[in-house]
Amino acid sequence: NAGVTQTPKFRVLKTGQSMTLLCAQDMNHEYMYWYRQDPGMGLRLIHYSVGEGTTAKGEVPDGYNVSRLKKQNFLLGLESAAPSQTSVYFCASSYLQGWSYEQYFGPGTRLTVT
Amino acid sequence: RKEVEQDPGPFNVPEGATVAFNCTYSNSASQSFFWYRQDCRKEPKLLMSVYSSGNEDGRFTAQLNRASQYISLLIRDSKLSDSATYLCVVPHEKNTGFQKLVFGTGTRLLVSP
Numbered sequence: 363n364a365g366v367t368q369t370p371k372f373r374v375l376k377t378g379q380s381m382t383l384l385c386a387q388d389m390n391h392e393y394m395y396w397y398r399q400d401p402g403m404g405l406r407l408i409h410y411s412v413g414e415g416t417t418a419k420g421e422v423p424d425g426y427n428v429s430r431l432k433k434q435n436f437l438l439g440l441e442s443a444a445p446s447q448t449s450v451y452f453c454a455s456s457y458l459q460g461w462s463y464e465q466y467f468g469p470g471t472r473l474t475v476t
Numbered sequence: 477r478k479e480v481e482q483d484p485g486p487f488n489v490p491e492g493a494t495v496a497f498n499c500t501y502s503n504s505a506s507q508s509f510f511w512y513r514q515d516c517r518k519e520p521k522l523l524m525s526v527y528s529s530g531n532e533d534g535r536f537t538a539q540l541n542r543a544s545q546y547i548s549l550l551i552r553d554s555k556l557s558d559s560a561t562y563l564c565v566v567p568h569e570k571n572t573g574f575q576k577l578v579f580g581t582g583t584r585l586l587v588s589p
């Protein structure tokens with residue numbers, strides 16, 4: 363099992379460019395999440411999905427869109443990148459959501475917007 | 477008050493030492509808690525879950541104090557490989573029924589020879 367994988371690992375964008383981050387999991391998990399991690403701040407939830415074809419906003423959704431067309435994939439899109447979106451992005455998945463269900467994280471994507 | 481607060485450290489300890497971190501949380505309704513470990517430039521990984529008063533796993537002990545709303549992580553006989561950032565994580569149930577995880581900013585531990 364590869365677990366949770368993310369592509370790309372690194373990316374540099376210019377302001378205004380667009381890109382899509384891909385997350386894939388092979389654990390048949392229902393729930394998937396996108397977080398961003400910035401220095402001095404905890405991981406913050408951008409968007410999440412409770413199943414194939416469904417998505418919902420997290421704490422910091424502005425400037426991002428997501429899609430979950432297949433159960434194993436969760437895509438994060440930046441339509442017009444801004445320097446404030448420079449961050450490390452982590453995708454995670456869990457079998458269900460609740461008090462006892464562990465979230466498994468991908469290795470992260472380091473994005474710099476100049 | 478922040479939802480989850482941790483001392484950022486770093487905590488510098490020699491090998492073999494015992495070290496403890498505290499984490500305070502604001503949501504008194506939270507029922508369970510987690511400690512995740514994050515190595516430098518890596519993803520977070522679950523270290524321990526805490527459901528009742530505490531949990532022990534080898535050299536690691538997590539304790540919960542609901543009255544004071546804090547959880548602690550105790551590491552005995554520190555190893556060099558314990559050097560990492562430890563994230564305190566508290567589930568928070570939204571009015572939609574979705575339970576998001578609220579992550580602390582982490583406490584950095586450096587274990588030296």
